[in-house]
Amino acid sequence: MTQPHPDTLTISVNCAVVTISDTRSLETDKSGQLIQQLLVAENHIVRAYAIVKDEPAQIQQEIELLAKTANLDVVLCNGGTGIAPRDTTYDAIEKLLEKTLPGFGELFRFLSYQEIGSRAMASRAVAGVYQNKLIFSLPGSSNAVRLGMEKLILPEIRHLVSQMRK
Known part of the structure; x- marks a missing residue:
């Protein structure tokens, strides 16, 4: 594309x-x-x-700590995005976001649907901005991580960060 x-x-x-x-x-x-390997492979x-x-x-404490790190642009989270009682990642991160990127979750679920069918609706993948840092939250499965990284995050990460730095 x-x-x-x-x-x-x-x-x-x-x-x-x-x-x-x-x-x-x-x-x-x-x-x-896997996230680390994919990032390093793209320099x-x-x-x-x-x-x-x-x-x-x-x-939230971890995200807040990382947001204070001067030489950091992006926080990539994985895990806890489903609807099980212990899945609290979406709720914790969404409350912190100052701006959301609704298209990220929408596109992630669309791409997931193409791979796994209607079960994709249970994913609460989310992205946005918190204290001038991009935050991405992906499901914890390696297949979901690879999909989100290769199809959405890596193709746009440089552009999004350059927009943040303006």
């Missing part, structure tokens, strides 16, 4: 990766590792990485 205004930017984006899970560890966090910089329990206060 062609872009209406092809990106000629070659900037490296400073990123943080946050996995939200009650069960994952550094050794078992395949989705967090972006991973400045921080954390695993946080699916507790709203802990999620």
Whole structure:
């Protein structure tokens, strides 16, 4: 698919990766590792990485801490976006966002629908801006992470960050 205004930017984006899970560890966090690998492959910089329990206060505390990091542009979260009782990521992040990017969630669910069918409606993937940082929240499955990163985030991350820096 062609872009209406092809990106000629070659900037490296400073990123943080946050996995939200009650069960994952550094050794078992395949989705967090995948996000980092995909970022590095596109010459972006991973400045921080954390695993946080699916507790709203802990999620918000981590995002607030990262938002204060001067050399950070984007926070990429994964996990906790469903509707199970322990899935609180969307609720915690959505309350912090100063601006939302509704198209991100809409497009993510559309692309997911093409892969997994109607179950895609249960995803509460969300993106927006908090304290001049882009925040993306993806489901925790590696397939969902790959889809969101390759089809939505990586193609637009440089453009979105350049817009934030204006």
